[in-house]
Amino acid sequence: MKTLNTDVLIMGSGLAGLTAANTALDAGAEVIVVEKRPFQGGGVSNTPMQTLVVRDDPAYQNRAFKIHMDYTNWNANPHVVRSWLKNTVRIPAFVRSLGIEFLNIKYNPLEELGTTRGYEVGFPNAFHIGDYYRLKWIGKGHGAAIICKKAADRIREKGGRILFHTTLTKLIKTEDRITGAFGKDVRTGEEMEIRAKAVVIATGGFNDNKEMVEKYCGLHLTNKNCDDGGNVVFNHFTGSRLTGDGQRLVWEAGGAKGAMGCNGHAMVPGPGIVGDHCAWVVYNELRTMQEQAYLWVNKYGQRFICEEQSDNHMAMVTAVNNQPGKCGYMIFDQDTAEHMEKEGVERAYFIFEGNRLHNVKKQFEEVIAKGNKHVFLADTLEELCEMSGIEYEGLKDQIDRYNGYCEKRYDEELAKDPLYLRPVKRGPFYAFRVFPGGYHAFGGIKINGKCQVLNEEQRAIKGLYSGGDCCAGEVFGNPPIGGIGWSTLSFAQGFICGDEAAAYAKSFE
Amino acid sequence: MEGKQKMKLGIRDYCIRCGICEDLYPQLFHVNLDEDVVEVRYDPVPEELEETARSAMKDCAIAAIYMIKE
Known part of the structure; x- marks a missing residue:
C-alpha cells in the first residue's frame, strides 16, 4: 500500500479546508489536502456574494456574540460562536493575500446590529451582526469559486499537496490520538495510508445523503416534482456529492454526534419553476x-x-x-x-x-x-x-x-x-x-472553540480537528436558525483548524 | 462566410458543476455525473448555436465557460 507522510492532513477542499491548509502552511507545517472530486471548492463556491466580518472591537464583538446566541436561544455552543466571530477579523487580509480585492464594504454601526434580518450573510435569515465585505461578481454573481481556485493555487505555491479523486476511508488511532488515515483513489480504488500528526475534517454538509437527511433533519427528500409521495424539495444544486463522509469517519473514531439541521426554504416544486440540476435557476417570477x-x-x-x-x-x-x-x-x-x-x-x-x-x-x-x-x-x-x-x-x-x-x-x-x-x-x-424545501443539511461533528473534535465524554480527541459546514450545527443550534455555506464560518474555522493543527503537529518536534 | 473562425468553448477548472448551463442550454451542455465533468456537446459549435453559446457564457453562475482562441 502506498504510504504518504505529512504534518497536517485535511479532508475536503471547500473554503474551510482550503483556508486551514493555507493557514497551516503559513505556520510552517507540511500539508496534504484530499478531495474526492476533480476540482476544489465546496458549498460556498455556489452561493456567497459576500462575507461577514465582525470588527476587532470589544463592543462589536460582544454585541454580535450576544445577538447570535440570543437568536439561537443559546442552543449554539457559545465557545464555538465566540471563536468564529473573533476570527472573522482575519478574513479581509486572507482574501487580499489571494490577490482578490473586495468590490465594496458595507460597514454597519453598532446600534444597527441585530435590528434587521436579511440575506446578507448568505441565506440564513438571521440578524445582521457585522460588516459585509462584498465580492466582485462574476457570471451570475458567485465570486467564491474564484477564492477557492486561488486558495488552491496558493497551497501548491507554498509546497502543499492537493490530491483530487481521493477520499479517506478510516481514521488511524494510535493510543489516544489520531495519527493519520487510510484513503483511496475513488477512480482506481487504489488504497493508501496517509500518516499525519494532525487531521482536519472539512467535508461540508450532507445534502446528498438522503438517509442522513431523513434521520437527522426529519425531511424526506423527494424528486423535483414531489410526485412520489415525498414532500420535500431539495433546493441546493444536485450532484454536490455532500454525502457525510467526514461525519461518518469522525463518529467511527469515537467522535460525538453534534447538532445537525437543515436550512430550509418553502418552495413550489415542479416543471417550469426550477432547474433540473440547479434549483436556484428560476424560469419565472x-x-x-x-x-x-x-x-x-x-x-x-x-x-x-x-x-x-x-x-x-x-x-x-x-x-x-x-x-x-x-x-x-x-x-x-x-x-x-x-x-x-x-x-x-x-x-x-x-x-x-x-x-x-x-x-x-x-x-x-x-x-x-x-x-x-x-x-x-x-x-x-x-x-x-x-x-x-x-x-x-x-x-x-x-x-x-x-x-x-x-x-x-x-x-x-x-x-x-x-x-x-x-x-x-x-x-x-x-x-x-x-x-418545505431544504437548502443545505449540515453539522454532525461536535467541536469546541478550538475546533478540536469532541468524544462522547466531551473531551477533545487529540490530533483531530474540524471546521466549516460539517460542524455548523454547533453554531446554528438545534433546531437550526438557518445557515448555508456560510463563508464567514468556513474562513474563520479554517483559520482556527490551521493554527491548532499546525501547532499540535509542531509539538512533536 | 468564407474564412470565418469557428467557435470553440472551454470550461475553466473552477467550474462547480452546478449544471445551470444544462438547465438553460441543454442543446450545448451536458453534466456527466459519472465522470463529474461538464461536457460541451459540440466542438466546434455549429454556427446556428453561436448566439446560444454567447448567452451561456453570460449566464454561467461563475463565468467558467469561455471561448477558446486559436
Missing part, C-alpha cells in the same frame, strides 16, 4: 411571488402563520411542515396580480432586479401548460379549491374574515402589518402549493 406576505392557508383553508414571516425562510418551512399534508398554499386575486405588475411587490427576491412583475397570469398559464401540478388558476374560488384540494368551506370562511381585516386595516387574527393586507375578491384567482 413565482419565486418572487412566494416571497410576498399576502394570504397563506393550509389545505383546510385556514391561515397558519402571520404571513409577514414569508421572507423568514426557516420559520416558513417549519410552519408549512407542521400543516396537514405538509404543505401550504398562497392565494391571491386578480387585483393583487395587477398590483404586483403595476405598483410592484413589497418584497423583492434578492436575486432578481426590480419590484414589478410581468404578466402574472401568463406566467401561471405557462407553468400549468408545462404540467406543473402545484400551480393553479381559476375563475372562481370553488374551482380553485377543486383543482388544488383546499377545502372550500374553510377557505370561504377564512377569506370572508380576512377581507374584513383588509377593510378595517387591522388583522385581529394574526397581527399582520396592514401593508400586506390585500383582499381576495376578484377573479381569476391564483394559488400555488408550497412545500
Whole structure:
C-alpha cells in the first residue's frame, strides 16, 4: 500500500479546508489536502456574494456574540460562536493575500446590529451582526469559486499537496490520538495510508445523503416534482456529492454526534419553476411571488402563520411542515396580480432586479401548460379549491374574515402589518402549493472553540480537528436558525483548524 | 462566410458543476455525473448555436465557460 507522510492532513477542499491548509502552511507545517472530486471548492463556491466580518472591537464583538446566541436561544455552543466571530477579523487580509480585492464594504454601526434580518450573510435569515465585505461578481454573481481556485493555487505555491479523486476511508488511532488515515483513489480504488500528526475534517454538509437527511433533519427528500409521495424539495444544486463522509469517519473514531439541521426554504416544486440540476435557476417570477406576505392557508383553508414571516425562510418551512399534508398554499386575486405588475411587490427576491412583475397570469398559464401540478388558476374560488384540494368551506370562511381585516386595516387574527393586507375578491384567482424545501443539511461533528473534535465524554480527541459546514450545527443550534455555506464560518474555522493543527503537529518536534 | 473562425468553448477548472448551463442550454451542455465533468456537446459549435453559446457564457453562475482562441 502506498504510504504518504505529512504534518497536517485535511479532508475536503471547500473554503474551510482550503483556508486551514493555507493557514497551516503559513505556520510552517507540511500539508496534504484530499478531495474526492476533480476540482476544489465546496458549498460556498455556489452561493456567497459576500462575507461577514465582525470588527476587532470589544463592543462589536460582544454585541454580535450576544445577538447570535440570543437568536439561537443559546442552543449554539457559545465557545464555538465566540471563536468564529473573533476570527472573522482575519478574513479581509486572507482574501487580499489571494490577490482578490473586495468590490465594496458595507460597514454597519453598532446600534444597527441585530435590528434587521436579511440575506446578507448568505441565506440564513438571521440578524445582521457585522460588516459585509462584498465580492466582485462574476457570471451570475458567485465570486467564491474564484477564492477557492486561488486558495488552491496558493497551497501548491507554498509546497502543499492537493490530491483530487481521493477520499479517506478510516481514521488511524494510535493510543489516544489520531495519527493519520487510510484513503483511496475513488477512480482506481487504489488504497493508501496517509500518516499525519494532525487531521482536519472539512467535508461540508450532507445534502446528498438522503438517509442522513431523513434521520437527522426529519425531511424526506423527494424528486423535483414531489410526485412520489415525498414532500420535500431539495433546493441546493444536485450532484454536490455532500454525502457525510467526514461525519461518518469522525463518529467511527469515537467522535460525538453534534447538532445537525437543515436550512430550509418553502418552495413550489415542479416543471417550469426550477432547474433540473440547479434549483436556484428560476424560469419565472413565482419565486418572487412566494416571497410576498399576502394570504397563506393550509389545505383546510385556514391561515397558519402571520404571513409577514414569508421572507423568514426557516420559520416558513417549519410552519408549512407542521400543516396537514405538509404543505401550504398562497392565494391571491386578480387585483393583487395587477398590483404586483403595476405598483410592484413589497418584497423583492434578492436575486432578481426590480419590484414589478410581468404578466402574472401568463406566467401561471405557462407553468400549468408545462404540467406543473402545484400551480393553479381559476375563475372562481370553488374551482380553485377543486383543482388544488383546499377545502372550500374553510377557505370561504377564512377569506370572508380576512377581507374584513383588509377593510378595517387591522388583522385581529394574526397581527399582520396592514401593508400586506390585500383582499381576495376578484377573479381569476391564483394559488400555488408550497412545500418545505431544504437548502443545505449540515453539522454532525461536535467541536469546541478550538475546533478540536469532541468524544462522547466531551473531551477533545487529540490530533483531530474540524471546521466549516460539517460542524455548523454547533453554531446554528438545534433546531437550526438557518445557515448555508456560510463563508464567514468556513474562513474563520479554517483559520482556527490551521493554527491548532499546525501547532499540535509542531509539538512533536 | 468564407474564412470565418469557428467557435470553440472551454470550461475553466473552477467550474462547480452546478449544471445551470444544462438547465438553460441543454442543446450545448451536458453534466456527466459519472465522470463529474461538464461536457460541451459540440466542438466546434455549429454556427446556428453561436448566439446560444454567447448567452451561456453570460449566464454561467461563475463565468467558467469561455471561448477558446486559436
